[in-house]
Amino acid sequence: ADETVCIGPAPSVKSYLNIPAIISAAEITGAVAIHPGYGFLSENANFAEQVERSGFIFIGPKAETIRLMGDKVSAIAAMKKAGVPCVPGSDGPLGDDMDKNRAIAKRIGYPVIIKASGGGGGRGMRVVRGDAELAQSISMTRAEAKAAFNNDMVYME
Structure with a gap:
């Protein structure tokens, strides 16, 4: 990395799960897009929505897709509807x-x-x-x- 920004203290709840801190870091650095990485907020539909509402590109699935696939019952129904064997x-x-x-x-x-x-x-x-x-x-x-x-x-x- 060429640049670092402190997004909070070590506990993940106060840093990597702190959506306003992550969006602020993107604003401070002049970022155009945010990639959620793995774990933490990568499967959080609200994070994807807030990133886009803040004017950034969310690198990942659309919020509605995250929401759909996060619920296994609705994910299975969607896959069956698409003809995917389950x-x-x-x-x-x-x-x-x-x-x-x-x-x-x-x-x-x-x-x-x-x-x-x-x-x-x-x-x-x-x-x-x-x-x-x-x-x-x-x-x-x-x-x-x-x-x-x-x-x-x-x-x-």
Whole structure:
């Protein structure tokens, strides 16, 4: 790099996740575009929107694409609509009807995975090997998803 700009102290919440600080750094340096890098804000649709609203080019997908693909249930639906083969799974989020959930699991075939729709990084997933584990696994994955991603929607593959 030819130039550096302090965007905040070491904790990432106060620096690499601080959207106003990043936009200010771009303004100070006369940048034309912002690349989000990997992790941190790279999958944050609000960041992409704020970059563009501030007059910069966002180097990455459009905010609506980030939003669509960040929710696994909507991403799978979009892929199916586009004709992309997908792993067998539930057609949308799992409901509270355990008879329906067991039928989905039987159609897919055990073992299945219960996944958080808003999850990522290997979090919010549970392997289920049989009917006896299904209800508790759905409940536990929902609770973990709510705590980690503020979204308790889960689906099955």
